[in-house]
Amino acid sequence: MKIGDLTELATQNLREAILRNSLTTLGIAVGVASLVAMLSLGVGLQQLINRRLERNGLFDTVLVRPRTSFNATGQIRRNRDFGADRTSDRTDDRNQSDARRDPPDSDLISKPLDQDSRHQLAQLPHVLEVYPEFRFTGDFRFGSAGHLTQVTSLPTSASTVDGLEGMQGHFFSAPDSHEVILQADVAADLADSQHLRPADMLGKDLVLRYAGREPLPAPSANSRARDRASPDDAAFGFSIISSRISLRVVGIVDAETIASGANAFGRSGAYVPLVVAEELGVVQGNDMGEVVRESALGANGQHYTNLTVRVERPADVPAVEESVRQMGYAPFSLLDLTRNLRRLFAILDLLLGIFGSLALAVASLGIINTLVMAILERRREIGILKALGASDKDVRQLFFAEAGVMGLVGGLAGVVLGWGIGRLIQLGTNYYLRQQQIPAENIWTVPVWLVALAIVFSLVVSLAAGLYPATRAARLNPVEALRYE
Template sequence: MTVRSFLNLEHPDNMTTLDLIRMALRNLWRTRLRSSLTILGVMIGIGALISMVAFGSGMEKNISDAFTSSGLFSRITITPVKLDMNRPMESLTDTSGISVPLDDELLEKIRLIPGVEEAYGEIQQPAKVAWKENETTLTYTGVSPEVGKTKAYQNLLAGTFLTSDTLGQAVISTDLLRRLKIRIDSEDMERAKKKDTANIYTYLKAEDLIGDTLLLSTATFHPMQMMGALTGNQEANPLSERVSPLVIVGVREGESDGPADRSNTDLLIPEGFATTIPSIGFNSITEFLRKGSGKPDKYATIQVTVANPNNLTPVRQELEKMGLKVFALAEQMKEIRRAFLAVNAVLGVVGFIALIVAGLGIINTLLMSILERTREIGIMKAIGGSEGQIKSVFFGEAAVIGLVGAIGGIILGWLVTLAAGAIINMKIKEMGEVPVDLFYFPWWLIIGSIGFAIGLSLIAGLYPAARAARIDPVEALRWS
């Protein structure tokens, strides 16, 4: 069943769509003030709908683009299997589920999985880091200089990535600098300095830090000394500290958003160098327990990248089969997308309500028009117009209102988002952040809103058109 037969529109070849549109335009022109107000209603409805949805789409796009460009979508992270501390004590030494240590042997195996682009391990240890008199604690990460080629580490502000595997080099993030009371925000330096009345911060350019030295303090644990301490030897200290100097080779953008957040990648040092630093020996009770039962983890995490995002799922499944605990952000993104769908739906509903109001406006306008043109409808019937043709005339008017309203609404919505985007980005710049495209108009939104507006207009035209078609010509011709 076609739409036309459903609407019972008689539409012979002689009365073409063009005729209908011409007639509709003419009738709308006759009552131009009322028509333009009705069209304005549709424009506002469509404008509200598309700017709302464009805002939601823009947020989603910004987040997903950020992830894509950072390479996080093509990355799988392998972490050691965590022990369930609620399980009975004896099962903690059950190593069946944690039998695969994260070491070079595993790395080689992973590199052989089809679809894997690169796999590299990260050594992570707690430490204290000092620059001049300022110090902070963190977890540093030891990585191969090779990983500097991956997307995730392309955000250098100054200097280079690690150039050697064995030298004491450091790539530090802006987040870490902030914790070390160093500011390199070049743009608002003057203003920041004025606010900083207590002179807490040191103000530098990122380039000035290259070649400077950081002091990394790590602790190491001596089991024998521990025994001594337990047996009452006052001299025995199971913990000793070692300080390693690190030359800053690069400064990179921090990965966290707020000042309180910190990331394990705030301090990157060469993997080879990291293995020479005596460490406390284990990160966790898991590692401690595993030391007694099997081979230790060399790496805290293993990062696996895939060349093609489509390979992500098969690679992940392969890794899971090997008994590894894996995490892939791309798969989390499905959840995020679902959340955005909900956000878009809510934003869409607000715009939809505006359109419903516009639809009522169309009904009102057409009913008024029918009242005024009752006699005309009678004449049309008397000279051979069928009910279907009379319906078509009013549907034509409704469709023109919808189409003009939709195109106008898209332009209106676009202008509004342009203005809103400019104002918001001005504020963002004042805060010293990078401006973003807040709104995004996917093609389906444009096509969809035109279709939706015309559809809504036709639905709004249903009742008035049926009413017009039912007018009794004898009564109508008597109308004055």
């Protein structure tokens, strides 16, 4: 039997019992709609998180830290044995034991991050910029009022991050401008002291008081000779001095976090340009540990706890990470964590798909019931078709075609219905977010592959449900079918 004849007969038979067949098709549409609505929600949430991470520069940055695993402790210990007169047999035995444990050419000694390291990282292929992050405690003075808060540096590339959306004012006018962006609560606190509104702080000059570093003078040659515990290349430390700088308020933000790169998480009360923070020479919370590191490793000059490397595109991150490892540093990127995140979303999509498919499974029972009833009602018709020369295959294909038409129509209607449900969820969510003074988000999306998957899945389930009725109809004896009243 030709495909055209099968389609014509199938649609004609479905129109004869239009109410029953329409309800069956509607059941398929509801099942497909639930599947589309749930999967579109999962896909939308995944895309929302990916957009946020990409906009904050978290997919195209690599955080570089010194290796803190001192597996080559024997080598470090040998570097600190500065005089033969201080070397004991016990120390030699310990060093030899460590040397046997570590490879002869071990590169696991923790290398400090300094200006040379920053320059070398900037020369790597596909690297756009390399910058440190400064976090320190500062006291902002405005008239007689003051506010103690954490201050964080921001690079120029942070001007497009999520946390700065809706900012009053503007971003820093120049990389080295003496300007500051305040959190809304800090601006409100300073403004209240002068009976001003928070927005009135824009353009005002503040004095930032902070703890600065002043390098200690190098010891004389005589004192160094007396103290053999200090190697020639070791750092001489620093003293802490009270410092201040005048900054102009150019922006006010109200955000829990301002993320710019793999290391810029957390909330700060104020943000200053990176270049300005470098010039201040501020004391950070981890500086004491860095002094110990410098003394152990022989580093000197400007050093960093970590550096953020921004690459051209996320696909370049693995190659840059490998180059960083070869340089002797420990790289980390958000792509390492998003692998687990993608696995989690895959499991979530699977669970949503299973729950959405339950309604379609129930609808498949309706298809079986409808077609079985059609067989009982059309026994004489089946007998006449066989008497006229229709084979078992032709009868089987006819009932398969009816099941396929119901599945196809139900799948198309289900996609439209699922799109409508998702749209209502989106509108309801955005209405609730606006009521809570939160910007609207797109948490729902229906990609093309989901539409195609839903229609094909509906068609396959319908054909599977029609297998038993079609086989039963094909096995009818034409003589007994013609006798049926």
